[in-house]
Amino acid sequence: MDKVNTILFYFTGTGNSLKAARELAQELGAAELRPIARLINRGGPILANADRIGIICPVYAWGLPLIVLQFIQQLSLDQSSYIFGLVTCGGFAAATLKQLDRLLRQKGLKLSAGFSLRFPGNYTPLYGAIPEKQQKELFSKAHLRLKQIAGIVREGRMARIESNFFLVNLLFSGLIYRQGISRFPAGDRDFWLNDKCSGCGICARVCPVNNIEIKEGRPSWQHHCQRCLACLHWCPEEAVECGKTTQGRRRYRHPEITLEDIIQQK
Ligand SMILES: Cc1cc2nc3c(=O)[nH]c(=O)nc-3n(C[C@H](O)[C@H](O)[C@H](O)COP(=O)(O)O)c2cc1C
Structure with a gap:
């Protein structure tokens, strides 16, 4: 090498x-x-x-x-x-x-x-x-x-x-x-969808560990989650929520990093 x-x-x-x-x-x-x-x-x-x-x-x-x-x-x-x-x-x-x-x-x-x-x-x-x-x-x-x-x-x-x-x-x-940390993988049971989900599948594409499957146009989390929150922050509709507190809260993405950059890391 x-x-x-x-x-x-x-x-x-x-x-x-x-x-x-x-x-x-x-x-x-x-x-x-x-x-x-x-x-x-x-x-x-x-x-x-x-x-x-x-x-x-x-x-x-x-x-x-x-x-x-x-x-x-x-x-x-x-x-x-x-x-x-x-x-x-x-x-x-x-x-x-x-x-x-x-x-x-x-x-x-x-x-x-x-x-x-x-x-x-x-x-x-x-x-x-x-x-x-x-x-x-x-x-x-x-x-x-x-x-x-x-x-x-x-x-x-x-x-x-x-x-x-x-x-x-x-x-x-x-x-x-x-x-x-040991609760993170199955902690994806905290994720849920508000009524804005369009079924675009971006959440599955950005998930770095392929923890999201799209079933009948809806994301389904597979319990080997890192909790990186890429699914929540990159959702173009802000349809992914986590627990009881995220509704209406401002999402964050580094302004110089693109969706493609995140998809490309896996
Ligand atoms: C699951 C999780 C846990 C976090 N825990 C901490 C923490 O313990 N201390 C802290 O200062 N920031 C914490 N953060 C914030 C991130 O470390 C911080 O925003 C980081 O820069 C995100 O990096 P990324 O954009 O490369 O994913 C946490 C974020 C997540 C998603």
């Missing part, structure tokens, strides 16, 4: 992590983007040969998405690779990057740096999308930070694995994550 300079593995539901990966790739020059969902759907070991490896994904319940856990299990890398993590979140990441480092260490690998980056939050069961002006402010801050991160990565420098205080990590990444 030919060695490339930098490989950026990414997973995304609403585009923030893909946008971060793209900006970083642009800053770094010779960098290749590889979608985690496509690699997982193919099955088998995931091999990569590069000087620098990045793992870029959202924070879910103050930890890593389940698909990223599976990805790390299947990942096979040279132990000398410079590996960094970059997680996007709406608030804070707690010990998500420490979790990533711990999982890599179980395979004889480790993180050389771990960065967390704030983007607009997309967890509609708790809140609606923030106003566009605030979104733009977050995008410009993220843009500047990504330039700094690119500088660190380009030089292959060691940097702090960012995290919060011990007690915050214990509560959020320890207790809440452990309780919450």
Whole structure:
């Protein structure tokens, strides 16, 4: 296998992590983007040969998405690779990057740096999308930070694995994550359709893990959900709801990421 300079593995539901990966790739020059969902759907070991490896994904319940856990299990890398993590979140990441480092260490690998980056939050069961002006402010801050991160990565420098205080990590990444994440796959029973569903099937096309089947023109969730909320946010009719709180709440998609980009990640 030919060695490339930098490989950026990414997973995304609403585009923030893909946008971060793209900006970083642009800053770094010779960098290749590889979608985690496509690699997982193919099955088998995931091999990569590069000087620098990045793992870029959202924070879910103050930890890593389940698909990223599976990805790390299947990942096979040279132990000398410079590996960094970059997680996007709406608030804070707690010990998500420490979790990533711990999982890599179980395979004889480790993180050389771990960065967390704030983007607009997309967890509609708790809140609606923030106003566009605030979104733009977050995008410009993220843009500047990504330039700094690119500088660190380009030089292959060691940097702090960012995290919060011990007690915050214990509560959020320890207790809440452990309780919450295992409920995600079957938690898709929370999804339901309001009367705007046109049966277009976009929800099934954007689902990164093919968890949605269209039966008689209606989506049906198959209980191996990541809870990325792509189905809810990319529905052109805003017909997908989750639980009792999402009705009437503003949806969110990164403005520079297209429907096709999301479909293409698998
Ligand atoms: C299931 C789920 C859980 C989330 N949990 C957290 C969280 O614990 N902390 C946080 O700051 N943001 C959380 N978020 C918000 C996302 O991490 C954030 O919006 C991220 O940038 C989305 O990335 P994406 O656009 O690449 O999918 C959560 C979002 C989802 C869908």
